[in-house]
Amino acid sequence: MTDVAAQPGNSNVASATPDTMAWDSRARRVTMIYLPLACFVLILLFPFYWMAITSFKPNAELLNYKEHNPFWISSPTLAHIKHLLFNTAYPTWLKTTMFVAIGSTFLSLFASTLAAYAIERLRFRGSPYVGLGIYLAYLVPPSILFIPLATVIVQFGLFDSPLALILVYPTFLVPFCTWLLIGYFKSIPYELEECALVDGATRLQILRRITLPLAVPGLISAGIFSFTLSWNEFIYALAFIQSGANKTVPVAILTELVTGDVYQWGALMAGSLLGSLPVALFYSLFVDYYVSSLTGAVKE
Amino acid sequence: MSVTTLPSRGVALRQPGWIARLLDYKPFLIVMCLAPAIGLLTVFLTYPLGLGVWLAFTDTTIGQRGIFIGLENFQYLLKDPLWWNAVFYSVFYTAIATIGKFALGFWLALLLNNHFPLKSLLRAIVLLPWIVPTVLSALAFWWIYDPQFSIISYLLVDVLHIRSTYIDFLGTPWPARFSLIAANIWRGIPFVAISLLAGLQTISPSLYEAAMLDGATAWQRFRYITLPMMMPILAIVMTFSIIFTFTDFQLVYAITRGGPVNSTHLLATLAFQRGIAGGELGEGAAIAVSMIPFLVFATLFSYFGLARRKWQQGEAND
Numbered sequence: 001m002t003d004v005a006a007q008p009g010n011s012n013v014a015s016a017t018p019d020t021m022a023w024d025s026r027a028r029r030v031t032m033i034y035l036p037l038a039c040f041v042l043i044l045l046f047p048f049y050w051m052a053i054t055s056f057k058p059n060a061e062l063l064n065y066k067e068h069n070p071f072w073i074s075s076p077t078l079a080h081i082k083h084l085l086f087n088t089a090y091p092t093w094l095k096t097t098m099f100v101a102i103g104s105t106f107l108s109l110f111a112s113t114l115a116a117y118a119i120e121r122l123r124f125r126g127s128p129y130v131g132l133g134i135y136l137a138y139l140v141p142p143s144i145l146f147i148p149l150a151t152v153i154v155q156f157g158l159f160d161s162p163l164a165l166i167l168v169y170p171t172f173l174v175p176f177c178t179w180l181l182i183g184y185f186k187s188i189p190y191e192l193e194e195c196a197l198v199d200g201a202t203r204l205q206i207l208r209r210i211t212l213p214l215a216v217p218g219l220i221s222a223g224i225f226s227f228t229l230s231w232n233e234f235i236y237a238l239a240f241i242q243s244g245a246n247k248t249v250p251v252a253i254l255t256e257l258v259t260g261d262v263y264q265w266g267a268l269m270a271g272s273l274l275g276s277l278p279v280a281l282f283y284s285l286f287v288d289y290y291v292s293s294l295t296g297a298v299k300e
Numbered sequence: 301m302s303v304t305t306l307p308s309r310g311v312a313l314r315q316p317g318w319i320a321r322l323l324d325y326k327p328f329l330i331v332m333c334l335a336p337a338i339g340l341l342t343v344f345l346t347y348p349l350g351l352g353v354w355l356a357f358t359d360t361t362i363g364q365r366g367i368f369i370g371l372e373n374f375q376y377l378l379k380d381p382l383w384w385n386a387v388f389y390s391v392f393y394t395a396i397a398t399i400g401k402f403a404l405g406f407w408l409a410l411l412l413n414n415h416f417p418l419k420s421l422l423r424a425i426v427l428l429p430w431i432v433p434t435v436l437s438a439l440a441f442w443w444i445y446d447p448q449f450s451i452i453s454y455l456l457v458d459v460l461h462i463r464s465t466y467i468d469f470l471g472t473p474w475p476a477r478f479s480l481i482a483a484n485i486w487r488g489i490p491f492v493a494i495s496l497l498a499g500l501q502t503i504s505p506s507l508y509e510a511a512m513l514d515g516a517t518a519w520q521r522f523r524y525i526t527l528p529m530m531m532p533i534l535a536i537v538m539t540f541s542i543i544f545t546f547t548d549f550q551l552v553y554a555i556t557r558g559g560p561v562n563s564t565h566l567l568a569t570l571a572f573q574r575g576i577a578g579g580e581l582g583e584g585a586a587i588a589v590s591m592i593p594f595l596v597f598a599t600l601f602s603y604f605g606l607a608r609r610k611w612q613q614g615e616a617n618d
Binding site for chain 2: 037045048050110144150167203249271279294
């Protein structure tokens with residue numbers, strides 16, 4: 001490549017189009033960028049396609065690849081979804097999951113907004129260490145905690161109650177949200193708060209009237225992220241909830257719908273599809289917030 | 301009504317009550333603001349962490365308070381072939397999955413860093429596997445890995461005619477191990493790609509222009525500009541990835557539950573099987589605690605091994 005660029009003929013081409021290299025021809029671009037990208041997208045999306053197509057296939061097609069092309073449906077059916085909604089407790093599971101996700105999101109937003117404000121704006125001796133401590137809490141994985149936490153939940157008399165999940169989920173939501181919000185608070189000019197202080201506003205008024213309205217994008221990011229994480233949480237929900245009605249969607253599909261030796265793949269995939277839809281919808285509405293919060297949290 | 305309240309409000313503003321003054325007293329305010337977060341984390345994170353270590357040294361079972369038995373749980377684990385099996389698979393799973401995720405994720409990030417139409421849509425699609433509940437996509441993988449109706453086997457046998465028999469993905473140990481790793485890589489690529497893409501976008505284009513003027517090849521530009529500039533963010537993303545891959549639970553529990561013949565148990569699933577399903581809380585806690593040294597080692601290794609580059613470059617590069 002170095003040799004090619006050094007030749008006078010090629011350097012002419014390169015200087016004519018400064019943005020693209022001489023070798024950056026169309027064919028090369030297709031093989032180097034578009035083809036691999038297409039493969040990535042195909043592989044990343046295929047399980048969802050498979051999930052969706054399975055949930056609308058009648059059982060006869062589902063288990064017969066010889067006569068029906070498995071990649072397509074010849075006679076779509078809503079039987080699996082109907083079975084799910086009317087013959088199982090699926091609507092209850094959805095409601096419980098929604099309740100838990102919304103509850104824990106609000107609890108962790110409340111706690112982490114106050115904490116982030118204290119750490120970033122009320123600067124006190126040792127505030128960086130408190131921030132670091134909260135950050136380290138994020139590195140403690142739930143797999144280490146769920147056994148002792150189960151005994152704590154039993155001690156509190158919260159076993160088999162969705163309330164337990166609302167109280168426990170903030171352990172991984174608060175560290176994340178706090179760090180995200182510290183970053184947002186940093187971006188708000190301190191002068192604004194000083195002006196308000198000079199005008200006689202109290203600290204809490206400043207937080208409510210000035211800092212929070214300016215940090216709304218950060219709050220939305222933290223909120224949708226918390227919602228998604230608590231919707232997806234599995235191990236705590238599996239360990240702390242026993243009765244069928246109180247289960248969250250991911251746990252319920254795995255423990256209540258997988259029965260016996262013959263798997264109802266249609267119903268299982270329909271359940272997975274319906275359980276993924278709320279977060280997927282949420283995601284499609286707030287894509288930019290997701291990307292910014294994911295990358296923002298990593299950069300901090 | 302309004303006549304009587306207005307003056308009193310004015311007085312209250314000039315001379316705030318003791319509650320208002322207390323709320324404006326900085327040390328009190330700091331304690332108040334930190335209390336919910338620190339309280340939640342102490343009760344449901346720090347305390348259980350300590351309790352977990354304590355439980356590991358007791359013979360607690362569900363419904364029965366245990367007594368201190370010293371290192372007996374750990375001595376038992378060291379003699380337990382299933383525990384060694386889980387340690388081996390956890391390390392193997394983490395190593396292969398991390399290599400796969402970072403190789404493919406970095407590649408995807410480099411691809412996404414180019415200019416092409418519909419870029420933001422594509423970025424949104426790519427993140428989808430990471431957004432959807434892991435257990436639910438794991439179920440889709442379970443169905444894809446079905447011994448009789450696997451779509452991969454169908455493709456290989458009936459469409460492409462590469463193989464003559466259907467693959468038994470989850471029925472035998474090694475195929476099951478690699479099937480789980482493939483599912484984990486699939487789920488991990490988006491997180492790595494999007495995080496690294498953010499890092500790539502912070503690299504100044506002038507560096508590449510300077511290198512191109514000096515006649516650097518595409519590989520040289522990657523090796524001497526992209527890679528060193530990405531080291532700090534790579535270190536952080538890799539630390540996270542290793543921690544959460546090593547302690548993974550959902551994928552294995554959803555697809556194989558540790559089978560066939562316990563060959564795909566990770567330490568987390570083994571801890572669940574012994575601790576919650578089996579009721580031996582003490583032993584389960586010991587298995588969970590035995591993950592901690594691996595985690596500390598992996599964190600230190602990935603963080604300091606990669607982040608050292610940052611110190612060599614000096615502070616100015618931040």
